[in-house]
Amino acid sequence: MTASGTHPALTPPDSTVLRAGTLSWLFPRRSALVAAFLVPLILLLITLAIMASSTGMPLSQTLSGLLGTGDPGTVMIVREFRLPRVGVGIMVGAALGIAGCLTQTLAGNRLATPDLIGVNEGATAAVVASAAGSATGMVGGWWLGPLGAVAAAVLVVLCAGGAGSRGYRLLVVGIGVSTFIGAVSDLIMSRENDNTAGGVFLWAVGSLNGRDGSVGTPLLTALLFLVPLALMAGQRLQLLRFDDDMAACLGVDLRRVRAVALALAVALAGIAVGVGGPIAFVALAAPILAQRLSGPTRVPVLGSALTGAALIAAADALGRVAAPVELPVGVVTSVLGGPFLLWVLLRSDRTTGKA
Secondary structure, three states: OOOOOOOHHHOOOOEEEEEEOOEEEEEEHHHHHHHHHHHHHHHHHHHHHHHOOOOOOOHHHHHHHHHOOOOHHHHHHHHHHHHHHHHHHHHHHHHHHHHHHHHHHHHOOOOOOOOOOOHHHHHHHHHHHHHOOOOOOOOOOOOHHHHHHHHHHHHHHHHHOOOOOOHHHHHHHHHHHHHHHHHHHHHHHHOOOHHHHHHHHHHHOOOOOOOOHHHHHHHHHHHHHHHHHHHHHHHHHHHHHOOHHHHHHOOOOHHHHHHHHHHHHHHHHHHHHHHHOOOOOHHHHHHHHHHHHHOOOOOOHHHHHHHHHHHHHHHHHHHHHOOOOOOOHHHHHHHHHHHHHHHHHHOOOOOOOOO
């Protein structure tokens, strides 16, 4: 027992107990250091993403447009097109990172992402169906994504026997539902004309092109509401590392915790897909990278959000300079995601022996 009244064996090695009278708080030192590293990195990536251009706009011209001292055309391109787009991308990446963190924790599997449990496919199918029969190939509103994600999640939960069932069952059922919904989406698009199919394709690979404040404002509002709830859910999800009996003895309603966490993951993933399309790799990689940075003692909800935001910003910038024409952000993340997935599958976990 230390002088502060805290037994050292009961305090995680990466945390410090802060006390104020009868109140105490377990301050996560390592997670705070990770956040202190990721925030400046995101700011740097935002700067690079704003400056990146496949048209060869020089750095000085980009800065003048950002500061408002350049010609009106440059100011409009930088302030009204690039800056809102980068901001939307940051929020989409944060939403995908948190959704992936929650689903991986629920399933107890690092490969369990919204892509695999049908959520992304449901959101995609709703948006794709909205373009069926359209002469222009324009997809519907971003709000169709959450509606499709909820519908797919409800189907998965019903087939799995409830949201409180064990994670592996939700994962297996989700893969089956995801495959079926994806096939339905492909069937719908195969019956459309080339103009419609081409217009939907760009969105379906994951793209931030044309995204501005009209979607950024509702996305920010949703995140301000959902992210604090996800942080609270992450605190409860830490108890899933114990077996169900131990967690129940600690006063945790596991069925309710799993249901709330799944609902938050569905909402975040649905909104992200509705705004930016089904951007691959981020929901898988962000939680894994955040976990390695933050350590194994916590569910890295905040770290996953920051890592997801950094990945999207980096991919968006890379897509504008890696080729003569701009590459959609989903194409860049897919190319990076293949080697990363192989690394996850082939790397044996030193503590559990699992991939």
